[in-house]
Amino acid sequence: MLSKFDSDKFRFWAFVSMVLLVFVHGYNVEPRYLQPWTAPTQAFNWSRYVEYLFANGLLRFRIPMLFAISGYLYALHDATPNRDRVRKRVRTLLVPYLLWSAIALLMYYLLETVPATRAWIVGSHTAQIDQTRMLVHDYHCYEVLARWLLFPLAYQLWFIRVLFVYNLAYPLLRRWIEGTTSRRVLFAVAVLMWLGTMDFLLFEGEGLLFFCLGVWLCKSGFNIDAPRAWLQPRKWLLVLLGAAAVKSWLAFGGQALMGGAVFPLMLVLHKLTVFSGLVCAWYGCDPLVRWCMARPWFLWLVPFSFIIYAMHAPWVAVLIDPAMDALGRGPGVELAAFVLLPVAILVVVIAFGAALRRLAPAVYATLTGGRGL
Numbered sequence: 001m002l003s004k005f006d007s008d009k010f011r012f013w014a015f016v017s018m019v020l021l022v023f024v025h026g027y028n029v030e031p032r033y034l035q036p037w038t039a040p041t042q043a044f045n046w047s048r049y050v051e052y053l054f055a056n057g058l059l060r061f062r063i064p065m066l067f068a069i070s071g072y073l074y075a076l077h078d079a080t081p082n083r084d085r086v087r088k089r090v091r092t093l094l095v096p097y098l099l100w101s102a103i104a105l106l107m108y109y110l111l112e113t114v115p116a117t118r119a120w121i122v123g124s125h126t127a128q129i130d131q132t133r134m135l136v137h138d139y140h141c142y143e144v145l146a147r148w149l150l151f152p153l154a155y156q157l158w159f160i161r162v163l164f165v166y167n168l169a170y171p172l173l174r175r176w177i178e179g180t181t182s183r184r185v186l187f188a189v190a191v192l193m194w195l196g197t198m199d200f201l202l203f204e205g206e207g208l209l210f211f212c213l214g215v216w217l218c219k220s221g222f223n224i225d226a227p228r229a230w231l232q233p234r235k236w237l238l239v240l241l242g243a244a245a246v247k248s249w250l251a252f253g254g255q256a257l258m259g260g261a262v263f264p265l266m267l268v269l270h271k272l273t274v275f276s277g278l279v280c281a282w283y284g285c286d287p288l289v290r291w292c293m294a295r296p297w298f299l300w301l302v303p304f305s306f307i308i309y310a311m312h313a314p315w316v317a318v319l320i321d322p323a324m325d326a327l328g329r330g331p332g333v334e335l336a337a338f339v340l341l342p343v344a345i346l347v348v349v350i351a352f353g354a355a356l357r358r359l360a361p362a363v364y365a366t367l368t369g370g371r372g373l
């Protein structure tokens with residue numbers, strides 16, 4: 001069983017990770033699609049550097065954190081047969097996935113009928129299907145189906161799809177993790193997939209390692225409260241800041257210095273940033289967790305984690321250009337938009353979620369898989 005503090009810690013990081021996700025998806029330096037090795041095509045300035053430092057550096061521990069928490073909590077409830085848990089996951093994961101994916105498709109279709117909002121969608125490239133077709137109206141029927149089931153316009157939903165696959169595969173993953181030799185093979189493969197940012201069929205490299213790590217932490221009785229000597233957060237904080245700063249600098253000027261060799265180096269620094277960020281967040285922020293979880297206003301916000309996750313994108317990407325136009329596109333506007341647009345979206349989403357939960361709790365429960373009631 002989890003202690004109350006561990007339970008609070010899981011809830012805290014689930015909520016904070018969703019909030020930080022909004023900011024990462026509000027990244028507005030071209031190109032906006034972030035990979036570990038993404039190099040901005042816009043010239044260096046400090047505003048862009050700081051934005052890149054956070055969006056593609058310091059905040060990238062969130063998804064591994066969520067996969068590790070998911071694996072740990074799933075393994076914690078092994079007393080319930082996996083078949084029964086998968087049935088529950090259909091309601092809590094698969095149904096919300098399909099509903100929110102369909103909602104995004106419908107909203108895009110409607111917004112494309114209005115010239116102004118259609119231009120926003122084209123500019124965001126979030127509906128682009130090839131080099132010439134930028135709108136849902138341009139899709140073939142099978143492409144609409146593929147968007148709904150596998151490649152949602154609400155792109156953050158990939159996490160639910162992958163997590164559902166891991167839950168289905170859990171009995172096999174657990175068996176491998178419990179065996180000494182098979183565990184070593186599994187983690188060797190998972191580490192290689194993660195380091196290489198590779199996927200295999202429905203198993204995604206960014207998630208497999210950390211989901212399995214969460215399962216192992218639970219099954220091994222690893223002390224998740226007190227860091228071992230090699231996991232001291234103060235030491236890893238220096239690694240985090242150094243790796244993220246160097247990688248962000250290389251992103252703007254590395255090609256001129258190193259040519260194509262800069263991209264493998266950026267990948268290594270990115271992975272180092274993710275791991276060190278994970279250690280620092282989990283072991284170094286306990287005072288912040290205790291302070292926040294003792295505040296009534298924060299406890300009121302925490303249940304909106306899922307609605308924030310489900311609603312913020314793709315709208316944050318669609319609104320980036322209108323937000324920067326409204327701010328005037330002068331010096332520092334990119335960083336201002338990077339902060340202000342996510343804050344505005346968080347306010348709107350939480351207000352909508354609170355209203356929907358109060359006025360139509362059954363609808364809210366269906367859309368969130370029963371979370372946050």
